[in-house]
Amino acid sequence: MKLIQFFVDNGNYILQKVGEHLYLAGVAVLLACLVGIPVGFLITNNKKVATIVVGVANTIQTIPSLALFAFAISVFGIGADNAIFALFLYALLPIIKNTLIGIRNVSPTMIEAARGMGMSRGQIMFQVEVPLAISVIMGGVRIATVTAIGIATIATLIGAGGLGQLIYQGIGMMNYEMIFAGAICSAALALLADFLLGLVEKKLTSKGLSKSMQRAKPL
Amino acid sequence: MIRLEKVRKTYDGQKNIVDDLDFEIRKGELVVLVGESGCGKTTTMKMINRLIEPDGGDIFINGKSIKSFNKNELRRNIGYVIQDIGLFPHLTVRKNVSIVPLLCKKDKAEVDRSVEDLLRLVNLPPEEYADRYPGELSGGQQQRVGFARALANDPDIILMDEPFSALDPITREQLQNELLSLQEELHKTIVFVTHDIDEAIKLGDRIAVMSEGRIIQFDAPEEILKNPVNSFVESFVGKDRLWKKPEFLKAEDVMNTKVVTIGQNRSVAHAIELMKMHNTDVLVVVDKPTESSGKILGVVGTNRFKGVGDNTIKMKDIMKSDFPRISKDMCLVDVLKIRKSSDTLYSPVMDENGRVAGIITNASIISVLTKYIPDREDY
Numbered sequence: 226m227k228l229i230q231f232f233v234d235n236g237n238y239i240l241q242k243v244g245e246h247l248y249l250a251g252v253a254v255l256l257a258c259l260v261g262i263p264v265g266f267l268i269t270n271n272k273k274v275a276t277i278v279v280g281v282a283n284t285i286q287t288i289p290s291l292a293l294f295a296f297a298i299s300v301f302g303i304g305a306d307n308a309i310f311a312l313f314l315y316a317l318l319p320i321i322k323n324t325l326i327g328i329r330n331v332s333p334t335m336i337e338a339a340r341g342m343g344m345s346r347g348q349i350m351f352q353v354e355v356p357l358a359i360s361v362i363m364g365g366v367r368i369a370t371v372t373a374i375g376i377a378t379i380a381t382l383i384g385a386g387g388l389g390q391l392i393y394q395g396i397g398m399m400n401y402e403m404i405f406a407g408a409i410c411s412a413a414l415a416l417l418a419d420f421l422l423g424l425v426e427k428k429l430t431s432k433g434l435s436k437s438m439q440r441a442k443p444l
Numbered sequence: 445m446i447r448l449e450k451v452r453k454t455y456d457g458q459k460n461i462v463d464d465l466d467f468e469i470r471k472g473e474l475v476v477l478v479g480e481s482g483c484g485k486t487t488t489m490k491m492i493n494r495l496i497e498p499d500g501g502d503i504f505i506n507g508k509s510i511k512s513f514n515k516n517e518l519r520r521n522i523g524y525v526i527q528d529i530g531l532f533p534h535l536t537v538r539k540n541v542s543i544v545p546l547l548c549k550k551d552k553a554e555v556d557r558s559v560e561d562l563l564r565l566v567n568l569p570p571e572e573y574a575d576r577y578p579g580e581l582s583g584g585q586q587q588r589v590g591f592a593r594a595l596a597n598d599p600d601i602i603l604m605d606e607p608f609s610a611l612d613p614i615t616r617e618q619l620q621n622e623l624l625s626l627q628e629e630l631h632k633t634i635v636f637v638t639h640d641i642d643e644a645i646k647l648g649d650r651i652a653v654m655s656e657g658r659i660i661q662f663d664a665p666e667e668i669l670k671n672p673v674n675s676f677v678e679s680f681v682g683k684d685r686l687w688k689k690p691e692f693l694k695a696e697d698v699m700n701t702k703v704v705t706i707g708q709n710r711s712v713a714h715a716i717e718l719m720k721m722h723n724t725d726v727l728v729v730v731d732k733p734t735e736s737s738g739k740i741l742g743v744v745g746t747n748r749f750k751g752v753g754d755n756t757i758k759m760k761d762i763m764k765s766d767f768p769r770i771s772k773d774m775c776l777v778d779v780l781k782i783r784k785s786s787d788t789l790y791s792p793v794m795d796e797n798g799r800v801a802g803i804i805t806n807a808s809i810i811s812v813l814t815k816y817i818p819d820r821e822d823y
Binding site for chain 2: 332334337341342343345348352357430
């Protein structure tokens with residue numbers, strides 16, 4: 226009951242924090258898509274480079290988020306930019322990796338058929354590879370988004386605001402309602418974002434690729 | 445139409461997968477490249493649409509080197525059907541078929557119409573199939589779409605890389621027959637790769653038997669069956685090859701060419717003398733015995749002399765003249781049918797001018813057939 230009361234009393238404040246939170250995670254994931262998807266594409270044809278790139282992204286992923294935020298202060302100072310940069314780095318790995326896997330999983334038969342029909346490299350990419358890999362790529366984007374929304378709660382420690390602010394304030398004030406409010410909103414946000422991106426994924430994926438279409442033996 | 449000149453392809457810089465290949469494919473011809481895996485047949489085919497670049501030599505299409513074309517332009521004008529079908533699962537049948545014409549910036553409405561015609565041509569009514577996805581079709585239907593896709597840009601040349609080998613035998617045979625009847629209508633120049641000699645014989649106007657990057661024999665199917673150039677081709681097509689295609693055996697293959705002829709005005713006495721001399725019991729009566737082979741008028745066997753008291757009776761009076769007419773190129777199956785229905789022992793064979801070419805007897809048929817009887821013990 227107290228929790229509902231807290232939501233009613235602090236509606237505007239909570240909404241403001243949700244907005245900040247979304248801004249941090251959203252911009253970070255968007256940037257990660259803009260960088261990660263093309264990078265994922267570029268490295269598909271070069272195994273060595275792919276290993277290095279994925280290795281670097283993996284290493285970044287292992288750095289504790291708190292340390293990465295602290296480290297980024299030396300570059301971006303305190304504030305949202307810093308947080309976005311750190312979240313961006315975290316979001317990179319799943320996006321690059323999934324793009325790489327998605328494109329690599331496109332069967333060589335498809336590529337050979339496309340080449341044999343006289344499609345150029347670009348046409349093969351946009352008309353064959355991307356549509357066939359889109360659900361795997363979108364899977365990466367969804368993982369990246371959920372991760373970013375979760376980690377963004379720490380961003381408050383470097384003064385970037387967001388729902389983390391509610392949680393840390395609540396801890397400081399021993400205000401459990403406040404802690405819960407922050408945690409619940411953050412979790413709900415992650416679930417909602419994942420659900421919405423799921424709809425986008427479904428929209429982008431051709432009906433011909435859905436499971437029910439594959440019941441007939443492919444050959 | 446397509447000419448290969450000293451075409452060579454090397455992998456790892458040592459072994460030639462395709463070795464100094466020289467051959468020409470005529471317009472409207474269905475040529476089958478056949479051989480065991482690794483013989484270079486697929487590599488040869490893929491060099492025609494530059495999916496593989498040769499290391500030496502050149503390929504010409506209508507006299508123009510394929511190097512002078514833009515790669516993608518070249519491929520858009522050569523239909524390509526592959527073993528794994530390779531339809532794009534994310535596109536409907538209609539979109540799959542219209543890819544190439546749309547790449548060539550053809551009018552959308554026109555492409556749509558021609559796609560529907562093509563689907564009808566490959567026995568997939570567009571009303572039912574055009575808006576379905578490949579995943580909803582059976583293998584045979586998918587490969588029909590694959591064929592429609594290869595035809596979509598109305599290419600003169602179509603390359604087919606083992607297109608039917610992934611299909612079940614019944615569907616395969618059905619599609620082979622459809623390909624033949626389509627080819628009857630379309631007269632495309634088709635290069636067809638397979639490892640299946642039966643398929644090659646069934647489909648090919650000419651067959652190139654390949655081994656180790658070279659063409660061992662390039663001939664019409666009946667020639668390959670009847671006159672394999674060496675033991676490799678012979679073992680490849682199999683010793684029982686003619687049993688697979690008895691219609692390739694012609695009357696001239698089973699006839700005895702040692703025929704004793706006699707003029708129509710000669711007497712019985714003369715006939716008996718001739719038979720003794722040549723140790724035969726049949727004579728072919730001709731109009732001009734002086735020429736090596738005159739026109740056939742009739743046959744005289746020893747049974748015709750029965751009850752003939754007068755040795756001066758002429759051949760034209762006792763000969764059997766209602767014998768079945770068998771021409772040199774009549775197929776063995778028909779010959780056997782005729783011989784059975786007319787119940788004759790001796791069937792003279794005539795060439796296109798009605799002259800004597802040879803004679804078919806039970807012995808001549810058997811002696812030819814035993815040559816082709818497979819080495820099997822269980823019969």
